[in-house]
Amino acid sequence: MTRNTLILIIVCFSLQAYARQEPPVDTILTIRPPRGIHNRILHYLKHTNEVKQKKKLDYSIIGGPIYTPETSLGIAAMIAAQYSTDSRDSLLPVSNIAIYSSISLTGFYGIGINSTTIFPHDRFRLAVKASFSSRPDKYWGIGYDAGNNKNGYTDYLLLTEKIQADFSINLNGKLFAGIGLQAQNGHATRIDTAGGKPLMQPERVFGMGLGPFFVYDTRDFIPNPAKGVFVRLGYRTYPSFLGNKAVFSKFEVQFNWYRQLWKGAILATDLYGDEHSGDVPWNMMSEAGGSNRLRGYYEGRFRDKNMIAAQTELRQKIYRRSGAVAWIGAGNVYPEFKVFTLSQSLISYGIGYRWEFKNRVNIRLDYGMGKDQSGFYFGINEVF
Template sequence: MRMPRNLLLPILLCCSVTVNARQAPTSGNSTDTTAPRGLYQRVLHYLQHTNDESKHKKVDLSFIGGPVYTPETSAGIAVMVAAQYRTDRADTLLPLSNVAVYGSVALTGFYGLGLNSTTIFPKDRFRLMLKASFSSRPDKYWGIGYGAGSSKDAYTDYLLLTEKLQADLAINLSNRFYAGISTHVQNAQAKDIDTGAGKPLMEPKRVFGMGAGPFVVYDTRDFIPNPAHGMYARIGYRFYPSFLGNRTVFSKLELQFDWYKRLWKGSILAMDFYAEEHSGDVPWNMLAQAGGSNRLRGYYEGRYRDRNYMAGQVELRQRVYRRSGAVVWIGGGNVFSRFNELSFQQTLVSYGIGYRWEFKNRVNIRLDYGRGQDQSGFYFGVNEVF
């Protein structure tokens, strides 16, 4: 699914406005004290100064709005309010906490609201990660397994209503090790299903899932939204028992490993490996799904889904000129029912290029173009994909 060419320019020129929680002082590099006049001049002024640093602000609050596009939702409009802050302003070595609230609508009829936040408590003793979202999305269902997804046009159209909440609370065990409990709640309903003969159908139409379990993290990243060096490793397990309201009993084992290194001036090599293993009677909408804006860019998210999923990618990020940068990547992944059925001949290859613009200090707006074996797509968002 491709984006019309006339959408590229407005996406690159998206309107972004920064609002400070307290009045920001004039940047030390700027001598211009004249207030801009007119909407265009004000927008241009804000875009030129969004990454100016100020050590006097309690909260660095930003508003971003403009056109967006993904293969799953098509073209639309999105707005986001984001904030960066420290829970202990006196501790300059404490990593920044962040929170983002976003909303979007698209031409396909998609609409959604969401919240992402990472709170790092004083002395980094605790970390709380929250993700919450609600969305109504016209979707496609190919069925389960590589064989089902390989038939590109053999899908069922339907409307998916989804509510999600995930909370991870971790305690600092030592300098870089963290351990905690992850809880996950998801309620999904399939509506307006195209029940044409021969098309794959999802059963049941309504699925509720609630689970919890432990996780362990090792994190040496220098800056969480956009690391330049260090590594991140996480292994977690969640169990979905019947006494929490699940119709079926199942579990999920998740593994993630990211690594970052500076190669030369303005260049970062980033690597990501991710795996999911599901056991038990797993509902169709909670199986591992390949594709989307983070891994295997270029494939429609959910076209390939199964009990197990492995994916890896390597990305080279290069600052090109001032606040502009570029990335190239290549990756691959597999979905499969059992490990003895893993076939490298069924590997889904993904590669692409992207543009980066530094909206805030080390916080990038990104535009990516990814290609798969028989699909491609543009992706627009904030922060790096990993």
């Protein structure tokens, strides 16, 4: 597979023909939908980002080729929707939901949902992420030294079911407090047991955690902020009475900051850290890489009990619905802070293309690079 072939990723085609709607009664001019499938698709894509004030649920469907280092070349389909729980309140932040599914040449397939519901008067918020996937995967072991051996991995198939729900109450305008629940079931099969290769134990891991969190949020638009800050402090415990065979806990902190530099340009910064304590299973440790933090590294190649990462991204609107981004980031995985060392930092940088699929909701294509790896990433909404 050549890199030139991967340019096809940016050519997204719609999976839904243009849905004809009846014009208002007082409309004098009747606009006929274009003829032919090709023209209807182009017409549909041309109008997906228009704000439809009268619709309770404004949704669109899109699909096309995808590529990531973990799943290789494939096809994905996504439904993105925006809605308001109180259409009479113009100041209420917009709720959103995205449903996605994909399949790739390596045998990967998965389906997932990502949603944020803002209740009337912004008194409550509910964020839900759920997914199921079957992915041919690689396991390097635990720690920086294990991941630094680029070719020292074990091939296996990972089946994962995951759900996370955060429910919060508005305490004072932009300050929220809530409780979060996460449940994850992972099963490693078809493990290459050749001698000398790292093996994951146990092969089947179930984890369910529960705990409080606090959020301070001044972002102007959750899927794609142009200004404001987002701060989250969270603690989650995985006790035995919730069905966990391995008992452990997790503390995490996240700080995001957004500022408009000039017309069409946004500077976004993301700082993140987490700390695990106790008997942490191999598949629930901190993992560097993937499509969010430290893009360019294979997700899970570097894993350990703790992680710290930072990234800064410049987002520039270029022409009409097209935009571009450039970022640089760094991060570390480590077992405990006393052995933390900057010499083991993982550097990530790259560029990306943005296309406004819906109003202020972008389809993104990123090319990330690390010290000895690189990869393309395709998704919806900004990384942070």
